[in-house]
Amino acid sequence: MTELKKKVVRRDDASFVRDRGKLRRVVITLYPGGTIGLRPEKTRQEEIITVAGAYHAAVKARVMKEQAEKRAAKAAKKKQHKLGKARS
Numbered sequence: 001m002t003e004l005k006k007k008v009v010r011r012d013d014a015s016f017v018r019d020r021g022k023l024r025r026v027v028i029t030l031y032p033g034g035t036i037g038l039r040p041e042k043t044r045q046e047e048i049i050t051v052a053g054a055y056h057a058a059v060k061a062r063v064m065k066e067q068a069e070k071r072a073a074k075a076a077k078k079k080q081h082k083l084g085k086a087r088s
Contacts, residue, residue, distance in 0.1 A: 004032045011041060019043060 008030045015026040019040040029037035029046070036054055039046040049057075 004030060007031050 010028050012026045012028060016023050017026055017040050018024075024040035024042065027039050027041050029039075031037060034051045035048055036051060037046040037048050
């Protein structure tokens, strides 16, 4: 893989955030040294996160989603089981 020697800035046309009452595109900056910067377009305030931190957050979000789906399926199964008993 190519090593990052200077910062790379890209604007994401598909992602928007509301900032100071306006809908703005997200600007992503990749910095050498394994950090990522995220900011609304036409602003200076940038949120910095390490690549490892972003990966950890993504894994945590995926696990939480899977757990929520599992809980919902279990609750639906329990509700279905309760309805079956009530009809008997």
